Amino acid sequence: MDNCPRWEGPESDLQLPDVVAGLERVHQFIRRKAPRYILRHGDIKNWHLTVFTSVVPLSYYAGNYRSDDPNFPCLNVNVQVSLNAGALFAQVPGLMSQFSDTVLDAVKKTDDYLRGGASELNRVRAVVQLAAFSMGRFVQIHPFLNGNGRMCRMIGNYVMERYGFPSLMWPPFVRPAGEYEVASEACMRGNFTLMSRYLIGALALQTA
Numbered sequence: 001m002d003n004c005p006r007w008e009g010p011e012s013d014l015q016l017p018d019v020v021a022g023l024e025r026v027h028q029f030i031r032r033k034a035p036r037y038i039l040r041h042g043d044i045k046n047w048h049l050t051v052f053t054s055v056v057p058l059s060y061y062a063g064n065y066r067s068d069d070p071n072f073p074c075l076n077v078n079v080q081v082s083l084n085a086g087a088l089f090a091q092v093p094g095l096m097s098q099f100s101d102t103v104l105d106a107v108k109k110t111d112d113y114l115r116g117g118a119s120e121l122n123r124v125r126a127v128v129q130l131a132a133f134s135m136g137r138f139v140q141i142h143p144f145l146n147g148n149g150r151m152c153r154m155i156g157n158y159v160m161e162r163y164g165f166p167s168l169m170w171p172p173f174v175r176p177a178g179e180y181e182v183a184s185e186a187c188m189r190g191n192f193t194l195m196s197r198y199l200i201g202a203l204a205l206q207t208a
Contacts, residue, residue, distance in 0.1 A: 086142025
């Protein structure tokens with residue numbers, strides 16, 4: 001809408017410390033909760049609020065999805081990254097509810113699989129596949145007006161930390177260049193394979 005303030009990155013030098021501090025608080029939540037807690041989309045909304053509440057040009061941009069809610073008219077917008085469109089704004093709340101249910105089911109299935117005595121190689125594959133799917137589907141929906149990449153990377157950190165692996169996306173306010181950017185663009189088109197490959201490589205570097 002024409003009268004809605006634009007929210008585009010990167011943050012100013014004065015704003016960035018607040019974003020970094022917010023991401024650190026989210027990371028503390030992940031490290032404390034991930035092993036025993038299954039992530040829901042409401043948690044991601046809270047993360048977004050925690051990270052961006054002091055830098056948004058309009059207060060309700062932080063912690064709320066794009067939607068057709070008349071209470072948040074400036075979120076009644078569609079987004080596009082390069083040539084790739086996110087979900088239509090009217091569909092975002094429903095898609096994120098489905099996302100939450102799907103991740104819940106996938107985490108439970110992964111938990112059951114790993115309890116069955118999977119080999120270390122299969123354990124890595126299962127966890128990376130879950131992380132890539134969760135990150136990829138989230139970024140494909142692109143539920144927020146801005147900050148989706150940082151939330152995506154924190155989702156990846158959550159999955160890795162849940163299963164005893166290190167966070168691979170740290171510091172999350174820095175968008176990795178090259179292979180990660182290509183993988184993210186592929187996720188927007190519904191192809192999560194490149195994200196799996198990126199995470200495998202990142203994990204190999206972390207544990208070398």
